[in-house]
Amino acid sequence: MPNNPLPGFREKCVENLDKLHDAGMSVSVVKDGRAIFLDGFGWRDVDRKLKMGARTLLPIGSATKAFTATGLMMLQDEGLVDIDKPLRGYLPELAFQDSAANATATPRDLLCHRTGLPRHDFLWILRPNIGRRQIVESIRHLEPSAPFRSKWQYNNLMFASAGYLVERLSGARWEDFTRERIFKPLGMDRANFNCEDSVIDGDFALAYQRGAAGFDPVPFSRIGGSGPAGSVNACAEELSNWLRFNLGNGAFGGAALLKSETFRQLVKPNIAYTMYPWDFPETRSMGYGLGWFVDCYRGKTLVWHGGSVNGSSAMVGFMPELDVGITAQVNTAGSALTLATMYDALDRLMGYPDARDWGADIGKAMEGFRGADDEAWKGKVEKRKDARTTRGFTDFEGVYRNEPYGAVRVQSRDGKPSIIMLETSHELENWHYDVFVARVKWGMDTMNTLVNFLTGQGGDIDALEIELEGPPVKPIRFNKEAAV
C-alpha cells in the first residue's frame, strides 16, 4: 500500500494485543475529516472464535462524559441553561454539604470535577438500581474531601447529575436526548446505552478478564442511573464520526450542532488535574475541560478521555491543531492497550514512528501500579497479635443501614461470618479487636476492605464503619437496626 498513512501501525496493534494479553481491540483513526483506518484485532468472542471488527459494538465507558457535556452545551446554545449560573436555579433537589458549593456550584463545576466531592462510587455500586434522580438527591449526604473548587477530583455522580439536568431542561430522557441530538446527526445509528442492546444487535464483544488459562467472560456492567457518566456502547466505525464532529469544532457534514465558540468551551481547561501514577515526558496535562482531559502531547494539544467498565477499556482522543483523532476499544479489563495504541498512532501521524514502545512501557507502569493497589491496605493495617474480638459473632449479626447507601446485613452464611452487600455475600475475617476484613466482590473486581464494628454506650454493637472512600472522607457509618 503506497499511500498507507500509518506505516507499521497495524503490525504494532497486533504485536501489542499479543504482548499485553488482551482478547480483542477495535480501532478508528481519523485525519483531515475522514476515517483513514478502521479495523479490528483479535476476538470479540474467544470461545466461538468470532473476530473483532470495526463494526463491533463495545462500551466506551467514561468517554461517555463528553457526550453528556456536549448535550448540555447544546442546551446552552438554545438559551435553556447558562453553565456558569448556580445550579440551584436549575436543580433545587441537588444540594452539597459544603455551603460554598451549595450556594455557588454551577453546571461547569459538575462537568469538570471540582465540586470538592471525591468519587463516592459505592453509592451506585452498592445500589445498582439507583435512579438518576435518587443519585442527585443523595449528593447532600456525601462528605466532601476538599474545599469547593480547590482541586480536581473525578466524580461520576456529577455527570449523572449533569445528565439529569439535561433531562430537566429538555424534557427528554438523557438517553433519548443524546440519541436524537448527537447519535442521529452523526450517523451513530447502532450506538446504544445498554449492553443488552448490543447483544440484540448481534455484532458485539464479550467482556473478559484474564484468567489462569486464557480469558474468562465477565458480566456486562449494568449502568442505569449513572449512565451519563459511562453507559454508551459504540463501534469504531461510528465513533470515527464522533471524532470528525469534534475535529470539526462541533459541526458534522456541513451542519453545526454546536456554535463553534460553544464547542471550544468543551475543550478548554478549567482546572489542573493529575491522574496517572506515572510520568512520560512526551505528555503534560493542561487541565480538565468539560468531559475531556486536555494535554500537551509532544507540544500539541491532545483532547482525550478513557473509559473502563466490566471487562472493557476504551480511549477517545483527538488533536485539533493536527486534525487527527483515534479511538481504541478493548474487550479486556485493566488494559494498557488503549492508551498505548493512541500514543502509537499519534506518533506515526506526527512523524515520530516507533519513538517509544508504548505497549511495553505503559504495560510495565500499569503492572506495578496494579500490584501495589491490591495489597495496599495490608501494609496500612498490620494485623495485631493476640487481639481477636472478645465477642461472639452473634453480637455483630443484624441489619445495618445508612442514608443514602442503604442496608447491609451481617450474618453467618454456611457457618462463615459474612457481610451481605449488593445482593452478594462477602466473607468476613476477624482482623483484630472488632475490626474485620471483608473481601468485597463487585462487578469483576475484588477489593479488601475493613469493617469496624462499634460499641455503643449500652455495650452492644450499634454501628459498623466501612472505609468505602478513604481518608480524608470519614468511613461510611451504617447504624444497626434494632432487632425485631
Add this chain to the structure above:
Amino acid sequence: MSAFSAETFGQAAEKALRLMNTAGAAVSVIEDGEVVFSGGFGYADIDKGIPMTDDTILPIGSATKAFTAMSAMTLQAEGKLDIDRPVREYLPGFALRDPVASQHAATRDLLCHRTGMPRHDLLWVAWRDVPRAELIERRLPHMRENKTFREKWEYNNYMFAAVGLMVERLTGKRWEDFVSERILAPLGMDSTSTAEPKPGKHPILYKFNRKTGVNEPTAPMHMGAISPAGSIKSTASDMAKWVRLNLAKGKAGETVILPPEAYEQLVKPNIPYELLPFTIPENVGLGYGLGWFIDSYRGERLVQHGGNVFGASALVAFMPERNSGVVVLANQEGTYATYALAYAAFDLMLGKSDKDWPEFLHDKIEEQVKLAEGNADAFKKCAKPDKPFTHPLDEYVGEYDNPGYGILEIARDGDGFLVKLHDESVKLYHMHYDVFYLETRGMLLPGAFKTGFDGNIESVKVGFEPAAKPSEFKKVIKT
C-alpha cells in the same frame, strides 16, 4: 401604700432557706419604684455565724447577661452597631460550624440564644485562663450545634462572651471596663464589679452535700473569658439600683444610659423558651428578650433572669407595669430558694397569699433530683459484667485532640485512668469494653474509646455537652 409585708416575707424566706438547704440570701424589694425592703436572711458564714446582709458581695451569675445586652444596645443607640446585622461584620473572627448560622448570626441571635448552639460549658469551666478571643474565635467555631439556625431557643454562654468581645473591638475598651464605666459608675453601684470582687463583706459560698446532709464551702467559679455571660459580683442594695434603672427604661434619675426605644428592645420577646423541667401554673414563659426572660406571672409581665455559678444562685426580676422588682442573691449553689423568695415577694405586692412557694418549689425540685438520681443509677447499671477493656491499658494513655475542646489527657491511675481537660482532672469509670463514663459536678458524661481499622486506639468520644453529639478527640501521634 405598700402592700409588701416584711414580716410575712421573712417567714417565707426563712422557710425557703430551711427547706431548700440554703445558707443565706440577700434581698431587695422595690415596690412602685421605691425600695421597700433591703436585708438578708440566713448566714454569710455558717460556722462563724456571720449573718447575710444587703451589702454582702455575691455573684449574680447569668443575671450579668442583661448588662452585656444593654452594652450592645448602647452601641446600637450610638450608631456603632446594628444588632440585626451579621456579627461577622463587626467581629470577623466569629464563626460557627453551621455555615448558615456562621454567615447570618446577628448580635440579636447571640443575645437571645437562637444560634442552635448548646452550652458546652465544661470547656470554659475547665479552662480557667483561656483568653476570650481564643475561646470565641478559635474554639467556638468547632463546637457542635444541636439545632439548626434560629430553629429553637438553646441557652449558650459563649454567645454573650462573643458580644463582650465585639464590644471590645468596637470601643477599644474591654467589656469589663465598658460595663463599669457606662453602667455601674453612673448608677453608683460602688460595691459592684465585673471581674474580681470589690473589697467588702465576702461570704462563704456553699454547696449542699446530699449524702452527708452538710453544707460544704466551695471555691468561687473562675469566669475569665466567659465573664460577659456571668461574672458580675454585687450586693442586694446595689442591684436594687439596677432594677430601678430597668423600671425607668434606661434612665437613672436624669441620666439617660439608654434611650427608652432602644431599651424596649431588651425586654421584647424574640423566641419562645423552655427552661425548667416542670411547670409553674402561675408563671408562663413569653419568650427570651435580650439577656432577659420575659414571663407572665399571674397575668403581670415579669422580666427576670437567674444566675447560677459555683456556690451561688441569684434572681433579678421586675414587673415593668407594676414598677416593682425583686433581687435575691444566695450563697448557695443550685438553689431554687431564689424563685421562692421572689414569687413570695411579688405575691405580697399583688395581694395574693394562696401559694406556699417554698413548699411547692421544694417538692418540685425533690422530684427532679430523684428522677435524675434514678436516671444516673440506670445509666450506671447498664454496665455489662466481665467485659474488660479490649487493649492493654497503656495503649489508652496519651493525649487526644479535639479542635474545639483542645487536648484531653488520659493517664494511668492505679488500675484505672484519670482524664484531664485543661485544668480539670476526673476519674474514668469503666463500663464495658472500651465504654466508660466520667462524673463531674453531678453530671455523668458518657464516653468511649474507638479502635481504628489498624487495631490501634485512634480516638475517644466524650459527651461533654449532653445536648449535642459526643465530641471526638483524636489520639495525638507523637513522632
